[in-house]
Amino acid sequence: xEKDIHSHHISQQFNAELDDAKTRMLEMGGLVEKQVRDxxxxxxxxxxxxxxxxxxxxxxxxxxxxEIDEECTLILARRQxxxxxxxxxxxxxxxxxxxxxxxxxxxxxxxxxxxxxxEGGVSRSxxxxxxxxxxxxxxxxxxxxxxxRFDSPLALRVAQEDKAVDTEYGTAMRSLVTYMIEDxxxxxxxxxxxxxxxxxxxxxxxxxxxxxxxxxxxEGKDVRxxxxxEMEAEVKG
Amino acid sequence: xEKDIHSHHISQQFNAELDDAKTRMLEMGGLVEKQVRDxxxxxxxxxxxxxxxxxxxxxxxxxxxxEIDEECTLILARRQxxxxxxxxxxxxxxxxxxxxxxxxxxxxxxxxxxxxxxEGGVSRSxxxxxxxxxxxxxxxxxxxxxxxRFDSPLALRVAQEDKAVDTEYGTAMRSLVTYMIEDxxxxxxxxxxxxxxxxxxxxxxxxxxxxxxxxxxxEGKDVRxxxxxEMEAEVKG
Numbered sequence: 001x002e003k004d005i006h007s008h009h010i011s012q013q014f015n016a017e018l019d020d021a022k023t024r025m026l027e028m029g030g031l032v033e034k035q036v037r038d039x040x041x042x043x044x045x046x047x048x049x050x051x052x053x054x055x056x057x058x059x060x061x062x063x064x065x066x067e068i069d070e071e072c073t074l075i076l077a078r079r080q081x082x083x084x085x086x087x088x089x090x091x092x093x094x095x096x097x098x099x100x101x102x103x104x105x106x107x108x109x110x111x112x113x114x115x116x117x118x119e120g121g122v123s124r125s126x127x128x129x130x131x132x133x134x135x136x137x138x139x140x141x142x143x144x145x146x147x148x149r150f151d152s153p154l155a156l157r158v159a160q161e162d163k164a165v166d167t168e169y170g171t172a173m174r175s176l177v178t179y180m181i182e183d184x185x186x187x188x189x190x191x192x193x194x195x196x197x198x199x200x201x202x203x204x205x206x207x208x209x210x211x212x213x214x215x216x217x218x219e220g221k222d223v224r225x226x227x228x229x230e231m232e233a234e235v236k237g
Numbered sequence: 238x239e240k241d242i243h244s245h246h247i248s249q250q251f252n253a254e255l256d257d258a259k260t261r262m263l264e265m266g267g268l269v270e271k272q273v274r275d276x277x278x279x280x281x282x283x284x285x286x287x288x289x290x291x292x293x294x295x296x297x298x299x300x301x302x303x304e305i306d307e308e309c310t311l312i313l314a315r316r317q318x319x320x321x322x323x324x325x326x327x328x329x330x331x332x333x334x335x336x337x338x339x340x341x342x343x344x345x346x347x348x349x350x351x352x353x354x355x356e357g358g359v360s361r362s363x364x365x366x367x368x369x370x371x372x373x374x375x376x377x378x379x380x381x382x383x384x385x386r387f388d389s390p391l392a393l394r395v396a397q398e399d400k401a402v403d404t405e406y407g408t409a410m411r412s413l414v415t416y417m418i419e420d421x422x423x424x425x426x427x428x429x430x431x432x433x434x435x436x437x438x439x440x441x442x443x444x445x446x447x448x449x450x451x452x453x454x455x456e457g458k459d460v461r462x463x464x465x466x467e468m469e470a471e472v473k474g
Contacts, residue, residue, distance in 0.1 A: 062462040070459065073327065080317035090310065090330075097334065177425060184421040188414060198435075222307065225299040 014079050018088060021071045025092045025099070028064040029144040032099045035061065035106040036140060036203060040133035043113040043196060046121055054110035061103035065096045072096075084217075091217040095147065098206040102140065105199035112192040122189035124179055128172035129196055135165055136200050139207040146211060152218040156235045158211035160228060165204040172197055251316050255325060258308045262329045262336070265301040266381040269336045272298065272343040273377060273440060277370035280350040280433060283358055291347035298340035302333045309333075321454075328454040332384065335443040335450075339377065342436035342443075349429040359426035361416055365409035366433055372402055373437045376444040383448060389455040393472045395448035397465060402441040409434055
């Protein structure tokens with residue numbers, strides 16, 4: 001698969017530039033993965049020190065987006081890639097945007113964990129954060145692996161997982177509303193859990209977006225907003 | 238300004254293609270503006286019919302994103318634009334993405350208004366929705382006007398407004414939390430207002446993103462994640 005996609009290079013130098021942009025984007029992906037993981041840990045342990053680190057590191061994620069996207073623009077300007085090379089540059093650029101937004105959401109989770117810690121936590125467990133967080137974390141990892149290996153079947157599985165996360169999210173929210181009604185003094189605290197779950201759900205959406213970029217890149221077909229069945233047809237067809 | 242930006246065209250045909258992509262993007266922007274406006278009306282009047290229309294039309298927004306983005310990719314592939322033409326194509330493509338996400342948020346507001354109507358509304362007013370909605374609505378219009386006219390000072394004002402919206406949003410949320418605590422039976426209904434405010438705040442963020450794309454396009458400088466002061470220096474410098 002990788003050989004096919006890389007069959008149009010006009011020069012070794014161009015090849016090296018494309019590889020560099022992809023590698024740096026995947027490194028940024030690794031940093032964002034860590035941000036998500038650390039934000040979830042900070043939340044589960046009400047560890048405000050770790051949460052502040054996550055919030056601080058968001059700057060680094062933002063800078064990487066701008067730097068690597070500039071690299072992509074330079075490749076477009078100088079090398080004027082066509083066909084699959086063009087798709088690769090565009091898919092990298094779009095993925096950068098999704099990674100940056102995942103980083104924002106991780107930073108929001110960190111801030112909500114600080115707010116929750118300041119309120120002294122809540123007597124109820126935060127197990128939904130752990131559960132959905134683990135699920136979303138593995139979607140992020142798989143989406144990046146799918147990009148690294150140009151693996152569209154894996155990308156399709158990420159898109160399928162997103163549906164499961166949405167269902168888990170709905171269930172968790174309903175149980176939190178019930179808890180709020182039973183114990184109105186906990187409203188402020190529970191809202192921090194709700195906002196954080198929302199952020200996790202958004203991170204899942206961005207992982208799905210990355211998966212769609214991978215399918216576009218490998219299959220040459222834009223599957224944004226396509227139903228899962230259409231995506232399956234593209235990947236298997 | 239417009240003349241400068243358009244000074245590198247290699248052909249009339251290329252010129253026409255670029256103009257067409259820009260025009261279609263701005264038309265999509267007009268549709269998204271309407272979606273936001275209708276979603277706010279549906280909410281204020283608990284008009285589920287209108288809300289359902291908004292939710293249905295979101296498909297059209299999604300399709301436009303994919304179609305116009307494909308047009309951009311074709312321009313990149315065939316015309317291999319450089320300098321300001323390249324920036325224009327990339328700015329259009331990034332703006333499409335922000336518009337599509339605004340459309341998603343409008344559709345979420347519509348769904349929350351249906352949920353609120355089904356619960357019979359709440360005795361409290363939804364004035365925050367109207368107030369912040371009007372503010373955000375004018376940011377969206379200004380961001381699109383700034384793009385249409387390559388007007389970076391107007392784009393800068395949009396970015397400045399986003400800060401004001403964030404402050405209004407914080408105040409509104411605190412007052413809603415207080416209301417919930419005083420009247421726990423309203424929790425479910427108030428959450429629909431909160432989620433909708435959150436969507437409006439996100440729409441403001443996307444308007445700011447579009448403003449940043451305009452500054453990038455006109456000034457040649459990527460100001461994403463820059464502080465307002467840095468943006469001011471770029472636009473005025």
